[in-house]
Amino acid sequence: MELSRFSMGVGDRFGLQGKAQLQAFIKARSYGLEVTPVWNKSFREHSIVKTNPIQVREEADNATTALNWDSAYFVDADHINNSNVDYFLSASDFFTIDIADTINKSSLGEEIDDFIAFLDPVLRQDSISVDLPDFKLNRNVIGEFAEKYLAAAEESRQVYLYLVDKLGGNNFITEVSLDEASEPQTPLEIFLFLAALGQKKIDVRTIAPRFSGAFNKGIDYEGDLTLFAKEFEAGLKVIQLAVNQFGLSSALKMSIHSGSDKFSIYSIMRDLIYQYNTGLHLKTAGTTWLEELIGLALAGSEGLEIAKEIFRGSLERRAELCSPYLTVLNIDNSNLPSADQVDQWSGERFAETLRHDQDCSSYNSDFRQLLHVGYKLAAEMGDRYLSALNQHALIIGEQVEQNILERHMKRVFLKKDG
Ligand SMILES: [Zn+2]
Numbered sequence: 001m002e003l004s005r006f007s008m009g010v011g012d013r014f015g016l017q018g019k020a021q022l023q024a025f026i027k028a029r030s031y032g033l034e035v036t037p038v039w040n041k042s043f044r045e046h047s048i049v050k051t052n053p054i055q056v057r058e059e060a061d062n063a064t065t066a067l068n069w070d071s072a073y074f075v076d077a078d079h080i081n082n083s084n085v086d087y088f089l090s091a092s093d094f095f096t097i098d099i100a101d102t103i104n105k106s107s108l109g110e111e112i113d114d115f116i117a118f119l120d121p122v123l124r125q126d127s128i129s130v131d132l133p134d135f136k137l138n139r140n141v142i143g144e145f146a147e148k149y150l151a152a153a154e155e156s157r158q159v160y161l162y163l164v165d166k167l168g169g170n171n172f173i174t175e176v177s178l179d180e181a182s183e184p185q186t187p188l189e190i191f192l193f194l195a196a197l198g199q200k201k202i203d204v205r206t207i208a209p210r211f212s213g214a215f216n217k218g219i220d221y222e223g224d225l226t227l228f229a230k231e232f233e234a235g236l237k238v239i240q241l242a243v244n245q246f247g248l249s250s251a252l253k254m255s256i257h258s259g260s261d262k263f264s265i266y267s268i269m270r271d272l273i274y275q276y277n278t279g280l281h282l283k284t285a286g287t288t289w290l291e292e293l294i295g296l297a298l299a300g301s302e303g304l305e306i307a308k309e310i311f312r313g314s315l316e317r318r319a320e321l322c323s324p325y326l327t328v329l330n331i332d333n334s335n336l337p338s339a340d341q342v343d344q345w346s347g348e349r350f351a352e353t354l355r356h357d358q359d360c361s362s363y364n365s366d367f368r369q370l371l372h373v374g375y376k377l378a379a380e381m382g383d384r385y386l387s388a389l390n391q392h393a394l395i396i397g398e399q400v401e402q403n404i405l406e407r408h409m410k411r412v413f414l415k416k417d418g
Contacts, residue, residue, distance in 0.1 A: 105151035135187060
């Protein structure tokens with residue numbers, strides 16, 4: 001099974017929204033959009049909610065069977081490395097190899113020499129020039145790149161070969177992610193990194209670079225949109241160039257780890273992927289749980305009580321809940337309502353404050369970010385939370401489906417008329 005041109009990572013903290021999520025992919029077809037669903041859940045989420053990858057596999061298998069989904073779908077082991085790949089082995093068929101921690105580790109002089117030799121034919125070509133400023137290949141530049149990234153490429157190879165050994169080469173999709181690096185990669189670095197993956201014969205299908213700007217959890221992109229557009233376009237160009245030069249799969253495409261809901265860059269990416277006639281993998285995992293809270297709030301009575309209790313608990317345990325996510329949160333505490341205020345709210349008011357509708361004056365991104373990391377409290381409620389989800393499945397399912405279809409897929413994948 002292959003990824004289609006467009007694919008999207010969806011996540012589900014509690015594993016009950018598989019069908020609602022898949023409904024969005026089914027409805028997308030009526031807009032001419034074929035998008036491959038990829039269920040992903042990180043090691044961190046599994047440990048907080050106390051779930052395991054087998055449950056994600058079951059959720060995906062059950063949803064696709066129940067709704068007669070006849071195309072490809074995948075279960076992603078998100079951000080794995082040598083130390084935790086085994087945990088995901090039996091459940092996953094998409095592996096996001098995270099090599100951010102290996103950047104700047106030294107490699108052997110011999111490996112660097114081999115890499116420079118591998119690039120020799122490229123260095124001799126005049127035609128390698130790509131229309132990008134500062135894209136100048138020479139031995140010095142390659143040497144500097146190798147010092148910084150070659151060990152990371154080697155780490156990718158080791159995980160990849162381990163997976164090939166355990167699963168068979170054609171039975172999984174490989175993504176390599178650099179998005180958690182401390183700084184963005186230049187187009188030249190992305191190109192050379194892909195060269196290194198090509199040299200090592202890694203069948204990489206999606207590559208996730210780090211971009212400028214803040215990709216905080218569950219809220220919009222914060223940064224320079226013009227700079228992002230330049231970086232994204234340059235990324236698409238060097239991916240195409242690398243595919244042509246280094247024998248990588250022609251299906252190789254950009255993956256964007258969005259941290260969910262980066263709406264202001266969606267139209268930029270959409271226009272560029274159509275301009276360059278290329279694909280995109282969008283990871284936007286975590287907000288399904290917020291749609292559950294919105295649905296519970298709208299359901300009223302016990303559902304609304306649960307939503308309010310989770311907010312109160314999240315305020316009280318703010319430091320603890322935020323600590324695993326410090327680099328990807330930016331909560332202005334002075335903009336948070338008090339728990340007593342929220343207790344007075346209607347379900348509609350709670351939903352409007354939480355729902356990511358930037359045109360709505362009640363929307364509060366600080367409230368949203370805090371609740372985004374508050375899922376541990378829902379997990380602690382156990383059966384009470386899960387049975388409320390089951391009881392209000394209809395209204396929650398509607399929120400989940402509409403969110404994926406209307407706010408994500410249509411904005412990022414659907415070609416703009418004219
Ligand atoms: Zn990531």
